[in-house]
Amino acid sequence: MSEETKKSIMDYDTVALDEENHALVIIDQTQLPYHTEILSLTKQEDIWNAIYLLQVRGAPAIGVAAAIGIYLAAREIGADGFDDFYAEFQKAKDYLDSARPTAVNLSWALKRMEQVVLENKEKTVPEIVELLHKEAIEIREEDIWVCKMIGEYGLSLVKPDDGLLTHCNAGQLATVKYGTATAPMYLGHERGYNFRIFSDETRPLLQGARLTSFELKESGLDVTVICDNMSATVMRNGWVDAVFVGCDRVAANGDTANKIGTSMVALAAKRYGVPMYICAPTSTIDLNTLTGKEIHIEERPAEEVVEMWYKKRMAPEGVKVFNPAFDVTDHDLIAGIVTEYGIARAPYTESLKEIFKKKEEALKAKKM
Numbered sequence: 001m002s003e004e005t006k007k008s009i010m011d012y013d014t015v016a017l018d019e020e021n022h023a024l025v026i027i028d029q030t031q032l033p034y035h036t037e038i039l040s041l042t043k044q045e046d047i048w049n050a051i052y053l054l055q056v057r058g059a060p061a062i063g064v065a066a067a068i069g070i071y072l073a074a075r076e077i078g079a080d081g082f083d084d085f086y087a088e089f090q091k092a093k094d095y096l097d098s099a100r101p102t103a104v105n106l107s108w109a110l111k112r113m114e115q116v117v118l119e120n121k122e123k124t125v126p127e128i129v130e131l132l133h134k135e136a137i138e139i140r141e142e143d144i145w146v147c148k149m150i151g152e153y154g155l156s157l158v159k160p161d162d163g164l165l166t167h168c169n170a171g172q173l174a175t176v177k178y179g180t181a182t183a184p185m186y187l188g189h190e191r192g193y194n195f196r197i198f199s200d201e202t203r204p205l206l207q208g209a210r211l212t213s214f215e216l217k218e219s220g221l222d223v224t225v226i227c228d229n230m231s232a233t234v235m236r237n238g239w240v241d242a243v244f245v246g247c248d249r250v251a252a253n254g255d256t257a258n259k260i261g262t263s264m265v266a267l268a269a270k271r272y273g274v275p276m277y278i279c280a281p282t283s284t285i286d287l288n289t290l291t292g293k294e295i296h297i298e299e300r301p302a303e304e305v306v307e308m309w310y311k312k313r314m315a316p317e318g319v320k321v322f323n324p325a326f327d328v329t330d331h332d333l334i335a336g337i338v339t340e341y342g343i344a345r346a347p348y349t350e351s352l353k354e355i356f357k358k359k360e361e362a363l364k365a366k367k368m
């Protein structure tokens with residue numbers, strides 16, 4: 001689609017590779033919903049900043065950005081031998097990996113790219129770089145299929161006139177297409193369902209108010225923004241039949257890190273008998289992390305809480321501020337984990353392993 005014919009935010013790629021200019025192209029999400037600004041990034045420092053500043057955000061989108069980012073870094077290395085190339089590759093990988101700690105997709109994508117390097121030691125550097133190029137494209141393409149499948153499985157859990165609630169933005173803007181938590185919503189909409197969707201505003205960075213409500217509204221879905229402290233009210237009123245949220249890291253026992261405030265939604269949902277589903281690409285499930293206690297929760301600057309969005313600082317100068325970007329929802333509050341290979345149910349320690357078995361079998365069958 002040409003630039004002139006793009007009308008809606010949904011016509012733009014959230015994260016893509018510009019082959020001609022060797023650049024990572026993203027929509028600057030800090031400018032939404034007012035400005036659709038497309039950034040074309042070539043320097044590693046700018047890519048790191050884009051991830052840290054949430055210009056590109058959401059676990060899957062960060063993973064894709066990192067894959068493209070490390071490919072671009074590899075192009076620039078210009079070493080002759082494998083050892084020199086790999087040493088520089090590792091430096092670039094560690095640098096990008098340090099941008100944000102909680103979403104496992106960042107390190108997942110970088111490790112997957114590193115694996116390509118390690119499996120092709122005997123090849124020349126330009127050949128390895130070309131394989132990295134292919135892998136980055138594949139990671140991006142895969143994300144589209146993964147989200148579609150999550151949409152299909154998620155849709156099987158709800159009815160055409162249901163009220164749904166989501167927290168943060170696990171939408172198209174957080175992935176390549178469709179989103180994770182929003183995938184069942186988009187798919188249902190395409191099939192004539194009439195969901196009523198509640199989008200929590202999501203303090204402090206307002207991903208729900210600025211991004212989720214924006215993309216759902218642009219796509220013609222019925223969306224209502226509520227403040228974070230209103231989700232219990234809409235559930236108590238009986239307006240919510242299911243909660244769908246995304247995730248940044250799912251531990252082996254099902255404990256799930258997602259945007260701060262998710263665990264409060266889960267507690268209210270449990271109280272009011274509303275099933276809460278985590279929409280989780282397998283790239284966000286980290287079986288090496290045994291429980292939520294092991295998940296590193298990112299803490300962000302105080303100004304996001306006390307200054308951003310306000311004309312005047314709204315809390316006294318010098319007051320202490322705690323700003324964790326994510327929280328952990330205990331596995332017993334989760335009704336199901338919706339992946340691209342099916343829905344895992346408690347006990348998650350077993351069911352998540354089953355999901356990975358299915359994935360392995362599917363990948364084997366594809367290779368044969």
Ligand SMILES: CSC[C@@H](O)[C@@H](O)C(=O)COP(=O)(O)O
Nearest residue numbers: 057058059168170174246247259
């Ligand atoms: C499909 S995106 C899933 C999660 O990454 C999303 O819910 C979330 O918490 C994003 O946090 P953010 O800090 O905006 O990157």
